[in-house]
Amino acid sequence: MSYGKKKMHLNLFLRNTGHHEASWRHPGSDPNGVTDIDYYIKLAKIAEAGKLDSLFLADSYGLPPTMQFLVQQALEPFTLLSALAIATSRIGLIGTASTTYYEPFHVARKFNSLDHISRGRAGFNIVTSTGNATAFNFGAAPLPEHTDRYERAGEFMEVAKGLWDSWEEDAIVADKEQGLYVDPEKLHEINHVGRHFHVKGPLNLPRSPQGHPVLVQAGASDTGREFASRMAEAVFTAQNTLEDGRSFYADVKGRMAKYGRSPAQIKILPGFCPVIGDTSAEAKEKERELNELTQPEYGVYRLSNLLKMDLRGYPLDGPLPFAELAENHEINSQKARHQLYLELAQRENLTIRQLILRTATSRGHYSMSGTPIEIADEMERWIVQGAADGFNLMPPYFPSGLEEFVDKVIPELQNRGLFRTDYEGTTLREHYGLERPERSSSRQSVISAQ
Amino acid sequence: MSYGKKKMHLNLFLRNTGHHEASWRHPGSDPNGVTDIDYYIKLAKIAEAGKLDSLFLADSYGLPPTMQFLVQQALEPFTLLSALAIATSRIGLIGTASTTYYEPFHVARKFNSLDHISRGRAGFNIVTSTGNATAFNFGAAPLPEHTDRYERAGEFMEVAKGLWDSWEEDAIVADKEQGLYVDPEKLHEINHVGRHFHVKGPLNLPRSPQGHPVLVQAGASDTGREFASRMAEAVFTAQNTLEDGRSFYADVKGRMAKYGRSPAQIKILPGFCPVIGDTSAEAKEKERELNELTQPEYGVYRLSNLLKMDLRGYPLDGPLPFAELAENHEINSQKARHQLYLELAQRENLTIRQLILRTATSRGHYSMSGTPIEIADEMERWIVQGAADGFNLMPPYFPSGLEEFVDKVIPELQNRGLFRTDYEGTTLREHYGLERPERSSSRQSVISAQ
Ligand SMILES: Cc1cc2nc3c(=O)[nH]c(=O)nc-3n(C[C@H](O)[C@H](O)[C@H](O)COP(=O)(O)O)c2cc1C
Ligand SMILES: Cc1cc2nc3c(=O)[nH]c(=O)nc-3n(C[C@H](O)[C@H](O)[C@H](O)COP(=O)(O)O)c2cc1C
Numbered sequence: 001m002s003y004g005k006k007k008m009h010l011n012l013f014l015r016n017t018g019h020h021e022a023s024w025r026h027p028g029s030d031p032n033g034v035t036d037i038d039y040y041i042k043l044a045k046i047a048e049a050g051k052l053d054s055l056f057l058a059d060s061y062g063l064p065p066t067m068q069f070l071v072q073q074a075l076e077p078f079t080l081l082s083a084l085a086i087a088t089s090r091i092g093l094i095g096t097a098s099t100t101y102y103e104p105f106h107v108a109r110k111f112n113s114l115d116h117i118s119r120g121r122a123g124f125n126i127v128t129s130t131g132n133a134t135a136f137n138f139g140a141a142p143l144p145e146h147t148d149r150y151e152r153a154g155e156f157m158e159v160a161k162g163l164w165d166s167w168e169e170d171a172i173v174a175d176k177e178q179g180l181y182v183d184p185e186k187l188h189e190i191n192h193v194g195r196h197f198h199v200k201g202p203l204n205l206p207r208s209p210q211g212h213p214v215l216v217q218a219g220a221s222d223t224g225r226e227f228a229s230r231m232a233e234a235v236f237t238a239q240n241t242l243e244d245g246r247s248f249y250a251d252v253k254g255r256m257a258k259y260g261r262s263p264a265q266i267k268i269l270p271g272f273c274p275v276i277g278d279t280s281a282e283a284k285e286k287e288r289e290l291n292e293l294t295q296p297e298y299g300v301y302r303l304s305n306l307l308k309m310d311l312r313g314y315p316l317d318g319p320l321p322f323a324e325l326a327e328n329h330e331i332n333s334q335k336a337r338h339q340l341y342l343e344l345a346q347r348e349n350l351t352i353r354q355l356i357l358r359t360a361t362s363r364g365h366y367s368m369s370g371t372p373i374e375i376a377d378e379m380e381r382w383i384v385q386g387a388a389d390g391f392n393l394m395p396p397y398f399p400s401g402l403e404e405f406v407d408k409v410i411p412e413l414q415n416r417g418l419f420r421t422d423y424e425g426t427t428l429r430e431h432y433g434l435e436r437p438e439r440s441s442s443r444q445s446v447i448s449a450q
Numbered sequence: 451m452s453y454g455k456k457k458m459h460l461n462l463f464l465r466n467t468g469h470h471e472a473s474w475r476h477p478g479s480d481p482n483g484v485t486d487i488d489y490y491i492k493l494a495k496i497a498e499a500g501k502l503d504s505l506f507l508a509d510s511y512g513l514p515p516t517m518q519f520l521v522q523q524a525l526e527p528f529t530l531l532s533a534l535a536i537a538t539s540r541i542g543l544i545g546t547a548s549t550t551y552y553e554p555f556h557v558a559r560k561f562n563s564l565d566h567i568s569r570g571r572a573g574f575n576i577v578t579s580t581g582n583a584t585a586f587n588f589g590a591a592p593l594p595e596h597t598d599r600y601e602r603a604g605e606f607m608e609v610a611k612g613l614w615d616s617w618e619e620d621a622i623v624a625d626k627e628q629g630l631y632v633d634p635e636k637l638h639e640i641n642h643v644g645r646h647f648h649v650k651g652p653l654n655l656p657r658s659p660q661g662h663p664v665l666v667q668a669g670a671s672d673t674g675r676e677f678a679s680r681m682a683e684a685v686f687t688a689q690n691t692l693e694d695g696r697s698f699y700a701d702v703k704g705r706m707a708k709y710g711r712s713p714a715q716i717k718i719l720p721g722f723c724p725v726i727g728d729t730s731a732e733a734k735e736k737e738r739e740l741n742e743l744t745q746p747e748y749g750v751y752r753l754s755n756l757l758k759m760d761l762r763g764y765p766l767d768g769p770l771p772f773a774e775l776a777e778n779h780e781i782n783s784q785k786a787r788h789q790l791y792l793e794l795a796q797r798e799n800l801t802i803r804q805l806i807l808r809t810a811t812s813r814g815h816y817s818m819s820g821t822p823i824e825i826a827d828e829m830e831r832w833i834v835q836g837a838a839d840g841f842n843l844m845p846p847y848f849p850s851g852l853e854e855f856v857d858k859v860i861p862e863l864q865n866r867g868l869f870r871t872d873y874e875g876t877t878l879r880e881h882y883g884l885e886r887p888e889r890s891s892s893r894q895s896v897i898s899a900q
């Protein structure tokens with residue numbers, strides 16, 4: 001055992017039957033469980049038994065036209081996380097909401113409410129949405145441009161923070177004798193007037209246990225990284241290699257100083273998808289079996305969609321049409337993921353089929369097969385070499401991919417002094433070593449520029 | 451004991467420290483409990499032990515400027531009800547959402563998700579909002595006119611129902627062998643194009659256990675009653691007297707035939723606020739003690755706000771200025787409640803102070819003090835005389851006002867054969883004797899008029 005090492009943070013990325021696109025066909029998976037609350041309670045309890053910092057639900061508000069190939073429906077994050085708050089007691093609960101398709105009052109209130117209900121375990125993954133399957137459920141207009149989405153996101157967060165700070169900590173007096181419930185001097189309107197929002201405030205809930213939810217973001221573009229370094233407290237990211245991870249880590253942390261923030265105020269969590277075997281050969285075999293369950297028709301769709309180019313005419317066992325792809329200027333969203341795929345294909349000289357299989361496990365996130373020792377080695381490398389503060393754990397299939405990690409990899413990480421052996425705090429902020437934000441009073445009655 | 455009687459339905463209207471405006475000052479109340487999940491779990495479990503059909507959370511998205519006088523903040527319904535779904539197993543969970551300040555996709559999805567999570571216990575109280583405290587948190591415009599709100603509500607519900615029906619019951623095949631997850635023929639876009647909404651669909655969740663949540667409404671105006679008789683399955687209402695209750699009951703049920711619905715398809719639940727004592731004198735004394743805790747300054751504010759006229763200049767112990775009030779044409783929302791107050795003051799010849807006290811217990815809902823026998827007698831009268839199918843129970847203070855009802859009144863109702871002695875079903879629909887709606891396929895791909 002070794003002490004004094006930097007401990008890593010672990011977030012469980014919960015996702016229906018797992019992160020491998022064929023996970024629902026895995027013999028151990030329960031594709032009917034994905035709308036069953038007991039299924040999620042079971043997974044959350046396994047993660048909590050493993051002392052993970054948090055669990056996380058991604059979200060969108062539409063369905064892609066590929067439902068025949070895999071599970072893509074999902075219980076709604078606020079409802080599911082509130083239910084899980086009662087079934088668990090320590091693990092953090094991170095939900096996704098889109099600043100493009102929500103009103104800030106609703107989102108600020110729901111996260112505040114979840115933070116009260118969970119006694120300080122709420123986290124907010126701030127997204128701006130990606131794609132028209134969501135857009136066309138909220139009007140006739142397609143997804144707004146990337147810059148517009150981030151601009152709205154900035155104003156959205158200004159409003160949300162204002163609302164979270166609209167009650168002073170000691171606003172509730174509750175003096176039964178005098179009949180004074182709230183000190184009216186300690187309740188503040190925000191009077192926000194901006195390009196996207198007019199919001200008067202105050203919020204109809206007092207400040208929550210964590211002050212506000214932990215702010216999580218996954219911006220990959222330049223604008224996205226800037227947004228993250230200005231306000232995120234944790235960052236999810238997809239990285240192909242440890243090298244790429246290091247440069248992303250340095251880049252985001254390097255941007256923080258100009259906002260008066262220190263690098264420790266953001267935890268960087270690259271996606272990590274482990275296929276675990278008792279021997280390396282067994283792990284490889286498991287991966288092969290999973291890949292055999294993938295459906296090329298879906299793979300081609302997924303790749304075409306991401307690369308914004310119809311690849312159906314190209315031979316599966318030939319290379320990507322790099323020249324045509326380079327001429328493609330339509331990429332409005334997911335530009336960074338797009339580049340990540342192209343780089344991967346070029347670096348490893350992959351055919352279309354091989355690229356599909358390479359990304360089937362975790363859609364471009366780092367994925368590896370190996371023994372618990374090999375996996376712990378790799379995780380340690382990322383931490384020690386400055387590519388990560390922890391990981392966004394993406395088990396290829398549930399529940400066994402998670403169970404194996406908790407049973408075999410976590411003890412190995414604990415033995416190395418790389419992971420907690422028990423929770424030390426009760427809030428999500430405490431798990432991540434993040435400070436509870438002071439209430440900002442400067443925001444009161446400030447009228448933003450029109 | 452008598453069998454064969456029509457059984458009543460009971461819904462618990464959960465509301466911070468209770469329905470009496472001074473409830474938070476009651477010696478037994480816990481004004482700090484109102485953001486504490488354990489407080490609500492305790493109340494929900496008491497209600498479930500009493501075999502109540504459901505519990506209900508009202509909601510708005512703003513705070514009135516009277517926080518110094520009483521508790522008015524509230525945990526958010528979707529998060530709180532989802533948490534309560536885990537802490538209970540049978541009781542129905544009715545939440546409020548405004549069709550004026552929400553997008554139908556979000557609301558349809560959340561209720562569907564809550565219905566999955568609670569295994570068929572979700573109910574949706576459809577409201578159009580009342581007042582600018584909410585409006586100014588969603589833009590610069592004041593609350594839209596009454597007719598516009600109901601028009602949007604109609605279109606909103608058309609979209610929501612379309613989304614709830616966008617998956618056929620057997621759409622999920624989950625054939626691991628063939629690799630077919632969903633039968634794409636059984637998933638339907640709704641392609642709604644209307645004045646307020648463009649929504650493509652389908653929903654990103656399969657049809658829920660109840661088909662869709664039980665639809666609840668509390669329309670009091672002519673438009674509101676029409677809306678309720680067209681689509682509600684339960685109606686909340688505030689009635690001063692049994693006589694008024696009978697005429698409301700007959701009116702709403704009478705409107706249903708033209709929509710091809712039978713009277714049994716709506717359960718009418720007037721508000722009922724009992725102050726319970728072991729003797730009539732004790733009950734009266736409890737009521738007097740509560741009223742003594744009210745604050746006239748707040749009472750005048752509340753009355754002025756409802757009657758849309760500043761009453762601060764008028765002597766508390768004099769009559770209402772009926773002539774001036776009659777000239778008041780500004781009433782955009784809560785018109786029916788306004789009339790109810792005026793009628794009450796006129797019929798009972800009340801001073802301003804007396805009207806304030808008469809409505810302090812339950813804001814115009816029927817309220818009485820008495821022994822458990824007297825209370826059961828009155829409830830029986832309402833049922834037998836065709837004024838109610840059950841009640842919206844509004845305990846004046848929590849938890850004891852609820853405990854007394856469950857311990858003393860429920861057994862009396864059970865002895866008379868007026869209330870169930872155990873749950874017979876597991877879903878909210880089963881508790882209320884409402885049918886599970888068939889999926890309507892006529893709604894597919896229908897383009898509404900622009
Ligand atoms: C782990 C992870 C989870 C994400 N979850 C969501 C999500 O739930 N909903 C969503 O719309 N986008 C999600 N995204 C996309 C990001 O929010 C972001 O849009 C994307 O990484 C591209 O970055 P950019 O917006 O700065 O170009 C996720 C990204 C990552 C890496
Ligand atoms: C028991 C009860 C509960 C109600 N709950 C809400 C609520 O939570 N939010 C809201 O905006 N309105 C609520 N209302 C107001 C009604 O939705 C409705 O607007 C009001 O009764 C006036 O009727 P009208 O809209 O047809 O004029 C409630 C009314 C009653 C009687």
